[in-house]
Amino acid sequence: MNQTSLVPGSIAEHTGCLLIKLGQVVFRLVEADLSRLGLRVRHYSILQALADQGSMTQLALGGYLRIDPATMVSSLDDLEHRTLATRVRDPQDRRRHVVELTSAGRRMLARVNGALEDLDTRLLHDLAADERAALHRSLRVLAEGPTLPAALDADRETAPGRVT
Amino acid sequence: MNQTSLVPGSIAEHTGCLLIKLGQVVFRLVEADLSRLGLRVRHYSILQALADQGSMTQLALGGYLRIDPATMVSSLDDLEHRTLATRVRDPQDRRRHVVELTSAGRRMLARVNGALEDLDTRLLHDLAADERAALHRSLRVLAEGPTLPAALDADRETAPGRVT
Numbered sequence: 494m495n496q497t498s499l500v501p502g503s504i505a506e507h508t509g510c511l512l513i514k515l516g517q518v519v520f521r522l523v524e525a526d527l528s529r530l531g532l533r534v535r536h537y538s539i540l541q542a543l544a545d546q547g548s549m550t551q552l553a554l555g556g557y558l559r560i561d562p563a564t565m566v567s568s569l570d571d572l573e574h575r576t577l578a579t580r581v582r583d584p585q586d587r588r589r590h591v592v593e594l595t596s597a598g599r600r601m602l603a604r605v606n607g608a609l610e611d612l613d614t615r616l617l618h619d620l621a622a623d624e625r626a627a628l629h630r631s632l633r634v635l636a637e638g639p640t641l642p643a644a645l646d647a648d649r650e651t652a653p654g655r656v657t
Numbered sequence: 658m659n660q661t662s663l664v665p666g667s668i669a670e671h672t673g674c675l676l677i678k679l680g681q682v683v684f685r686l687v688e689a690d691l692s693r694l695g696l697r698v699r700h701y702s703i704l705q706a707l708a709d710q711g712s713m714t715q716l717a718l719g720g721y722l723r724i725d726p727a728t729m730v731s732s733l734d735d736l737e738h739r740t741l742a743t744r745v746r747d748p749q750d751r752r753r754h755v756v757e758l759t760s761a762g763r764r765m766l767a768r769v770n771g772a773l774e775d776l777d778t779r780l781l782h783d784l785a786a787d788e789r790a791a792l793h794r795s796l797r798v799l800a801e802g803p804t805l806p807a808a809l810d811a812d813r814e815t816a817p818g819r820v821t
Contacts, residue, residue, distance in 0.1 A: 507774070525816065
């Protein structure tokens with residue numbers, strides 16, 4: 494229906510504008526795909542963090558994933574309702590709770606990872622294999638920082654209400 | 658405050674997840690910066706499209722930028738209120754209106770383009786110059802498609818209400 498670029502004309506001269514638009518489009522397509530499994534990207538992030546790091550408090554999870562407390566609570570409610578994660582008393586400190594991955598959560602995580610791998614293959618089809626690898630490396634460098642994480646954290650401190 | 662990657666652990670194995678998160682972070686930082694000029698990214702896109710393509714109808718602008726009609730109307734209202742763009746009768750077909758860039762709009766566009774160039778330099782600082790150039794090229798390929806534009810347009814047809 495529309496043959497123009499996602500980032501038409503001179504707008505595409507700005508790398509930032511390309512990143513913004515491609516991020517939005519990929520987000521929309523990934524969310525559409527994961528909705529088949531009844532999940533959103535943020536649910537996947539939480540399950541994967543628990544698989545990578547082991548049980549964590551809600552606060553630690555929110556800091557690790559930079560998810561605000563309100564979103565974290567509702568996402569954990571969703572996961573607990575689906576029995577993919579559960580809040581349990583911390584065996585090391587019985588006054589606090591930690592979030593734990595369930596075995597159903599671990600099985601679901603394997604399916605989501607498969608879906609995400611398929612999506613990468615499908616959505617990045619217009620790039621050659623070496624271009625895809627280089628893109629992946631550069632995006633990882635940006636994510637690891639120091640520049641972007643520090644800039645985001647500074648903005649979160651000055652304007653905590655701003656939507657990410 | 659937080660030394661972890663924006664996309665921590667195994668989540669960073671998925672290029673799509675990196676694109677989603679970096680897009681969100683860059684969007685937030687670019688919006689914060691452009692707010693000094695009283696503009697949002699979508700206002701810039703409209704001004705730039707008019708500078709690139711000349712006057713266009715509201716419908717054509719929406720198609721070109723893939724902005725839904727409601728967002729387009731409110732963004733054009735903002736621009737008209739700031740006298741950066743104006744709706745005028747189409748000289749070639751006096752029954753319809755086209756959106757035209759004003760001279761104030763053109764001056765503002767130069768300032769926004771300067772701000773966006775500075776942001777690219779600042780936010781992509783962790784990459785070497787050749788990596789930045791390669792990243793830019795690959796993102797442009799993805800934006801131009803055919804894969805991603807076609808996938809987005811198909812999803813917009815099936816689920817027009819989904820937020821991009």
